[in-house]
Amino acid sequence: MEFIDLKQxxxxxQNEIDRAIKDVLMSGHYIMGGAINDLEEALxxxxxxxxxxxxxxxxxxxxxxLQLLNIQxxxxxxCPPYTWVSPIExxxxxxxxxxxxxxxxxxxxxxxxxxxxxITEKTKAIIAISLYGQxxxxxxxxxxxxxxxxxxxxxxxxxxGAAQDGIASGAISTLGVTSFFPTKVLGCxxxxxxxxxxxxxxxxxxxxxxxxxAPERYNHQYVGMNGRMDTLQAAILLAKLPFLKDEIEKRRExxxxxxxxxxxxxxxxxxxxxxxxxxxxxxxQSEHRLKILQELKQADIPHGIYYPICIHEQPAYRFxxxxxxxxxxxxxxxxxxxxxxxHPWLTEEQTDRVVTSLKSSILQIA
Ligand SMILES: *Cc1c(COP(=O)(O)O)cnc(C)c1O
Numbered sequence: 001m002e003f004i005d006l007k008q009x010x011x012x013x014q015n016e017i018d019r020a021i022k023d024v025l026m027s028g029h030y031i032m033g034g035a036i037n038d039l040e041e042a043l044x045x046x047x048x049x050x051x052x053x054x055x056x057x058x059x060x061x062x063x064x065x066l067q068l069l070n071i072q073x074x075x076x077x078x079c080p081p082y083t084w085v086s087p088i089e090x091x092x093x094x095x096x097x098x099x100x101x102x103x104x105x106x107x108x109x110x111x112x113x114x115x116x117x118x119i120t121e122k123t124k125a126i127i128a129i130s131l132y133g134q135x136x137x138x139x140x141x142x143x144x145x146x147x148x149x150x151x152x153x154x155x156x157x158x159x160x161g162a163a164q165d166g167i168a169s170g171a172i173s174t175l176g177v178t179s180f181f182p183t184k185v186l187g188c189x190x191x192x193x194x195x196x197x198x199x200x201x202x203x204x205x206x207x208x209x210x211x212x213x214a215p216e217r218y219n220h221q222y223v224g225m226n227g228r229m230d231t232l233q234a235a236i237l238l239a240k241l242p243f244l245k246d247e248i249e250k251r252r253e254x255x256x257x258x259x260x261x262x263x264x265x266x267x268x269x270x271x272x273x274x275x276x277x278x279x280x281x282x283x284x285q286s287e288h289r290l291k292i293l294q295e296l297k298q299a300d301i302p303h304g305i306y307y308p309i310c311i312h313e314q315p316a317y318r319f320x321x322x323x324x325x326x327x328x329x330x331x332x333x334x335x336x337x338x339x340x341x342x343h344p345w346l347t348e349e350q351t352d353r354v355v356t357s358l359k360s361s362i363l364q365i366a
Contacts (some may be wrong), residue, residue, distance in 0.1 A: 051203035058179025112140035130159030249346035295361035
């Protein structure tokens with residue numbers, strides 16, 4: 001059993017993917033060009049924004065997005081302390097200051113009720129991060145942001161394909177970014193990412209920033225970077241895109257089975273009102289995590305912890321001056337959370353085995 005079965009996915013679409021790769025190889029054009037334009041059009045259509053800018057990764061998308069928002073040294077950017085590290089890394093690389101707001105215990109994403117208290121005169125942006133496949137509460141986040149005239153950047157690396165009140169992840173704020181890292185809901189075979197916006201000026205500047213800040217060749221208007229997606233990766237994503245809807249349906253079926261069978265013994269994922277969930281990961285919480293994971297290991301069931309340590313407790317970010325106890329919900333969740341296999345091709349026999357093993361681990365603890 002695989003935690004996420006990428007090999008199975010490739011085998012299922014091998015003809016389409018091989019053909020797409022071969023077309024790029026035969027074209028002789030490996031940077032920008034046809035597949036990049038086609039992918040950007042297809043993604044913008046799917047997400048419902050007027051612009052999509054493909055990039056070299058989710059992290060680079062975040063860096064470009066923060067530059068688009070003109071984040072300067074000393075500016076404060078609000079975000080949660082419990083996440084994959086990329087957003088915080090990008091804020092710090094621009095010499096701005098991450099200001100953390102604790103997470104909501106039910107969904108593990110930014111607690112919008114605590115957001116307003118963190119806003120100061122130095123606040124320049126809010127990064128709202130999706131985790132595990134669902135979005136934070138943008139109704140509240142966007143309302144507070146507009147009260148203070150602040151832009152909102154959505155890190156939708158884990159929620160491509162999800163929606164809130166019918167609005168797709170990527171399209172719900174000033175700027176949305178996502179990642180096509182292989183294990184994400186829509187993944188390529190290397191690194192890739194995208195930025196979404198309805199703002200024409202931001203889109204044009206983003207296109208320039210990803211090619212060394214040059215809107216046209218040898219005209220460097222901004223200090224940019226090499227932030228392009230490989231044409232090969234764009235072709236692979238285009239080949240995989242038509243299957244995404246069905247894959248998400250299958251993920252939901254697996255999640256439903258886990259929910260029904262595990263909700264008495266564990267804290268199962270809570271889908272917030274108005275949200276659709278794409279289950280990029282399936283997470284459970286228990287005070288007995290250590291023992292449970294030992295049991296899963298014994299039974300040879302793959303598992304993971306996303307994330308075992310909050311960012312404010314990471315060595316590289318201690319200089320920010322936060323300490324244990326500052327974000328009690330994030331700290332508790334990081335102590336109790338764990339993930340079990342989640343992908344569209346799990347068989348009933350496999351999910352049964354996961355459930356049986358988890359239930360027996362609880363019996364041993366009791
Ligand atoms: C994966 C991920 C990223 C980074 O994406 P890369 O493409 O790996 O750079 C950023 N934020 C979150 C929340 C992620 O899960």
